Amino acid sequence: MPVKRVLFLTLNAFSLTGGIEKFNRAFLKAMSDLDKEGKIKAYATSAYDVEADERYFANNRYKGFQGNRVRFVIDVIKSAFTFDTLILSHINLSFAAYIVKKLFPSRQIILVAHGIEVWGELKGFKKKGLQQADKILAVSAFTKQRIVEVHNIDANKISVFHNTLDPYFIFPPAFEKPKYLLERYSLKENDPVVLTLTRLASTEKNKGYDHIINVFASLRERFSSAKYILAGKPDPKEKLRLNNLIEENQLATNVILTGFIKDEEITDHYLLADVFILPSQKEGFGIVFIEAMACGLPVIAGNKDGSVDALQNGALGLLVNPDSEAEILNALQKSLLVKEDRLPASTKHELQQKVIDAFGFDTYKKRLREVLEVL
Numbered sequence: 001m002p003v004k005r006v007l008f009l010t011l012n013a014f015s016l017t018g019g020i021e022k023f024n025r026a027f028l029k030a031m032s033d034l035d036k037e038g039k040i041k042a043y044a045t046s047a048y049d050v051e052a053d054e055r056y057f058a059n060n061r062y063k064g065f066q067g068n069r070v071r072f073v074i075d076v077i078k079s080a081f082t083f084d085t086l087i088l089s090h091i092n093l094s095f096a097a098y099i100v101k102k103l104f105p106s107r108q109i110i111l112v113a114h115g116i117e118v119w120g121e122l123k124g125f126k127k128k129g130l131q132q133a134d135k136i137l138a139v140s141a142f143t144k145q146r147i148v149e150v151h152n153i154d155a156n157k158i159s160v161f162h163n164t165l166d167p168y169f170i171f172p173p174a175f176e177k178p179k180y181l182l183e184r185y186s187l188k189e190n191d192p193v194v195l196t197l198t199r200l201a202s203t204e205k206n207k208g209y210d211h212i213i214n215v216f217a218s219l220r221e222r223f224s225s226a227k228y229i230l231a232g233k234p235d236p237k238e239k240l241r242l243n244n245l246i247e248e249n250q251l252a253t254n255v256i257l258t259g260f261i262k263d264e265e266i267t268d269h270y271l272l273a274d275v276f277i278l279p280s281q282k283e284g285f286g287i288v289f290i291e292a293m294a295c296g297l298p299v300i301a302g303n304k305d306g307s308v309d310a311l312q313n314g315a316l317g318l319l320v321n322p323d324s325e326a327e328i329l330n331a332l333q334k335s336l337l338v339k340e341d342r343l344p345a346s347t348k349h350e351l352q353q354k355v356i357d358a359f360g361f362d363t364y365k366k367r368l369r370e371v372l373e374v375l
Helices: 019-036 069-079 091-103 124-132 141-151 179-184 209-222 236-248 263-272 287-294 325-340 345-359 361-372
Strands: 004-010 040-046 062-064 085-088 108-113 135-138 158-160 193-197 227-231 255-259 275-278 299-302 318-320
Touching (some): 004 019, 108 124, 124 141, 141 158, 193 209, 193 263, 209 227, 209 236, 209 325, 227 263, 275 325, 345 361
Parallel strands (some): 004 085, 040 062, 135 158, 193 227
């Protein structure tokens, strides 16, 4: 039988950083591996990228259109003559897929659904994109439920397809706090450190880090030297809001705004912390949660979005009502009390292994084989 030819369509995979881009890179790497195994013939086309990172996907199989959307759509239509399956990495690619499906009804269309882009009402080609997709890959059970409830899509058409750790993620073998970061942030080895790493944007009001700032004065009563590291580059409006919030709560010596964190320093920031918290209400999944736990770091997340999947319904970490500052404070106190008892390295290694088993790249690649029916 001829090998299945698969085309992956993406907006960005290599020209931007973020959760969706991380998903796309891992997906491309998994496709590339299946290609090398002779399971599929894998190709990819990007609307905005220039080229691929060869570690993830071969450049001679990757077309980047640098924002020329007209040429991108025309190329996708031409490509449809020779491909069996088209995978859409985002609902915003529905227009191209709609034309392909009209011209070639037998072509299989697989749509990846991440989170808020499909949680609410959709119109036009986005609505048609959900309806005409042969399969939908929802990164969390929460997103699957929203698609069924809001868009009346048959649940049997939707598979939960969790995010994964980057295939090149380096799992720390030990869990010492990096000395250079202790020095950079003027921290002592025993200072309790709470970490949030996320996009800090004035347009996003549901990440929950303002609640953490609000409860930190109360946390400080029990843990006097506690520090809150809020990592990420805020836009000017959000930076002003955060600085005012820190001043109102008299936390100038307790809250550290790091600004942009380089990729090569992210793991070290997880190692620096004693607990990671992001009580968000808009996470489709939350790759940061599994990254943190892969570094042996206890995690607190909200219980109203896809974060629940990343924490396996609370089996891997603490889930809180993201609207309840009392629950957030209680969870932080509980986690830092465990820190005072010196969480053993064996417990951290156990958490790390659980995350690898559930969300490691080998598990992810196996799920992709099942989706593409190339076992």
